[in-house]
Amino acid sequence: MAFGLGLLNGLRYTLSRVLKTYAGDFRHLGRRYDAKEFARRQSVRGDGIITVQYPEEKLAVPENFRYIPFLVYEPALDENGKPKIDPATGKQVIGIERCTACGICAKVCPPQCIWIVRATTPEGKPKPKPAEFYIDIDVCMNCGYCAEFCPFDAIKMDHDYELANYERHVSHIYDMPTLLKSTTYYAKIHPLDWEQEEAARKAKEAAKAKK
Numbered sequence: 001m002a003f004g005l006g007l008l009n010g011l012r013y014t015l016s017r018v019l020k021t022y023a024g025d026f027r028h029l030g031r032r033y034d035a036k037e038f039a040r041r042q043s044v045r046g047d048g049i050i051t052v053q054y055p056e057e058k059l060a061v062p063e064n065f066r067y068i069p070f071l072v073y074e075p076a077l078d079e080n081g082k083p084k085i086d087p088a089t090g091k092q093v094i095g096i097e098r099c100t101a102c103g104i105c106a107k108v109c110p111p112q113c114i115w116i117v118r119a120t121t122p123e124g125k126p127k128p129k130p131a132e133f134y135i136d137i138d139v140c141m142n143c144g145y146c147a148e149f150c151p152f153d154a155i156k157m158d159h160d161y162e163l164a165n166y167e168r169h170v171s172h173i174y175d176m177p178t179l180l181k182s183t184t185y186y187a188k189i190h191p192l193d194w195e196q197e198e199a200a201r202k203a204k205e206a207a208k209a210k211k
């Protein structure tokens with residue numbers, strides 16, 4: 001290659017990217033980019049600007065993205081078999097909390113940021129459910145061990161990453177009302193995991209019924 005041609009070629013490429021940025025912006029004049037446009041721009045065939053105008057624009061996170069864990073509950077169902085909604089809060093009514101307070105997640109958690117208090121009967125006998133469950137989200141290192149080791153699929157990794165606050169001692173110690181999220185939510189953010197777990201659960205139930 002003639003001396004300096006490589007340099008010119010590089011500059012030409014950079015200039016074409018800059019111009020395509022303006023062309024792209026012109027096509028989307030006054031509109032925010034949607035998920036489809038982000039996917040196109042960030043693919044190998046993408047052109048123009050690849051930055052995102054956060055927080056107005058947000059990229060969809062992949063299914064295996066993990067941030068803070070949450071506790072899974074199965075919603076109570078109405079007479080049509082649909083999740084019951086609490087009219088006061090607009091949230092699904094808790095049917096079954098999956099957590100049995102076995103404590104495995106707290107044991108395997110590397111920075112030890114999970115605290116569980118087991119529920120008891122009025123006579124003081126332990127019940128297989130938590131009375132209290134806390135996670136210090138500033139200590140959590142998002143490793144996902146708790147979700148991996150839980151034998152009851154009761155704790156899963158959330159996608160919510162916008163957790164900044166002005167203090168940490170109250171709002172960053174997540175309690176049960178904050179941690180509990182429904183299976184509907186879990187299925188929405190982890191569709192493939194949900195499908196596999198449901199298939200495994202149904203197969204187990206069928207095998208049990210056969211015996």
Ligand code: SF4
Pocket residue numbers: 098099100101102103104105106116149150151152153154155
């Ligand atoms: S491992 Fe699962 S069932 Fe056991 S305490 Fe943790 S979340 Fe609950």
Ligand code: SF4
Pocket residue numbers: 069105108109110111112113114135139140141142143144145146147
């Ligand atoms: S994600 Fe890791 S650090 Fe966070 S609570 Fe679970 S085990 Fe602990």
